[in-house]
Amino acid sequence: MKQKIEALILQAIETLKAEGSLERDLATPIVVERTRDPLHGDFASNVAMALAKSAKTNPRALAEKILVAMPSDALLIKMEIAGPGFINFFMDTRAQYQVVSKILLEGEAFGRSQIGAGKKVQVEFVSANPTGPLHVGHGRGAAYGSAVADLLAAVGFQVEREYYVNDAGRQMDILATSVWLRYLETCGEAVIFPSNAYRGDYVRDIASALHEGSGTLYQRAIASVMEAIPADEPQGGDKDIHIDALIERAKLLLGAEQYEAVFQIGLNGILADIKQDLSEFGVDYQHWFSERQLMDDGSIQQALQRLEVAGFLYEQDGATWFASSRLGDEKDRVVVRDNGQSTYFASDIAYHMQKLSRGFDQIIDIWGADHHGYIPRVRAAVEALGGDVDKLKVLLVQFAVLYRGEERVPMSTRSGEFVTLRELRTEVGSDAARFFYMMRRSDQHMDFDLQLATSKTNENPVFYVQYAYARICSVFRQLVEKGFQQDVTQGMEHLALLTESHETGLLTMLSRYPEILERAALQHEPHQLIQYLRELANDFHAYYNAHQFIIEAADLRNARLNLICAVQHVLRNGLHLLKITSPETM
């Protein structure tokens, strides 16, 4: 409908241009919006105001001309000029009723579209280091990222979800060494566990699994392990020097092959846990992309060569630098350290070169907001590699702060006291967790109140929406119990009986769903859909309280049943799109 009006206005303006009332080369951005106030009709446009200045006339006079030139349309019953020069459009209510039959006909497909058809988009999200279980901060990225991907898919994009596994680097060596030391404990060695190692219970679990599977294969005497190792921090030493020495010792005592085996067991144990965790949270990926692979297959070398050829690399202080400051970054960045090792950033350059080569029309990176300073250098890298910077979109997710009522829940990754995503899911459930995470704009800080999310008696927005759905299901159960049967055809014939304000309001609300979906997808803002579902639920609850559905008059009864059946479909479509369940009873 919206597009139709836009087309009509465009025609009118073309007509005016043709007859010389308007400059021929006038830019015409047609904007038609739904009105907030029913008094302003169903749709409104501000074209006249937008054009008035460049057309050197006043808005109301121009609006007048446009109205005269507008082609007529059967469903358009009234147009008027209001306020400073808005053109308000009033639609025939028949147009509103059509949405009911459309929804019942299309079912699950209602709201979906093909505006993204033929376009490939990659969404990379979470990508947490595989050094421990996901915590609640990752949960928000997971809920948000998967929703962005699902929304894009719903409007026709070909979407690829990817997780970048940082399986290289020092943190992974610390993990491998942590696993090995816990394993030695299991073997009976008296280990003093390093302060800078991973202390979580999951490391113990992996270690005991290793012990069960391989016996004492990796055991070494603790004396040989600790011999001449610099002191740890609690003993007055430096925790980093201490752990690095232990890593080197582990590599030495185990040999390359056995060290690699322990390393892989640690990595795979945690990756398996992350995959399961995410899957249970409704998040699934097409690709798990390994950083190690970039190192092994020469991608990093290749990427650096490309930068070299393009003239963006130089040597200084024994290191190799990327001149990112020439492309908008605040300073240049090291890509190869003076010890010959490439940096994490070098991996990321190679990774993005990979992404560019895979033929996506759009590449979406979803990062924690603390990485925002990283954006300019990655954009610089993409540009230096000859890629199209506009294809890369980085979306930031702010941290969620957990509260239990008034009390702030402490979080710290290293100490092992952090709240994991899994703990959150068991405490509040996946539905509430996803809903709460997505309720707010992702780039805003949010307070996540566990008490509110778990409450089933208090006002809880998740239950509010689900309850609306369950109530409709209940109506249809009651209908049968009372000996009635829904007659869809009769209902469709009498939709015109739906004249109450609650009913016309719901009709408008329902017809907005496809627009909401489209906007939420293109703007990467799932919270708009959540917001919409809350409003729709609200309108339904109000309707439910104001009018009876199961009544004697068959024509009105069936018309109303068709309407709430449409509401039921849209609620379910929206919830399912966000991977939130729609229980039939509550």
Added chain:
RNA sequence: GCGUUUGUAGCUCAACCGGAUAGAGCACCGGCCUUCUAAGCCGGGGGUUGCAGGUUCGAUUCCUGCCAAGCGCACCA
């Protein structure tokens, strides 16, 4: 200090990307269950959109300055 993001009702947040009288929930006050689930509904109070300028028909939205907060400023990942 530099960069960046954010300041909206007592609290948590929206506001269709510049539109008409800035809206919800929680909390507070007052009503509604012999009738389809009261996890619900109806009504009420509550705002100088951090402050000061600017741009224009029109600003919570764009620009500048100031104030305040978060984050970032590694040859870590």
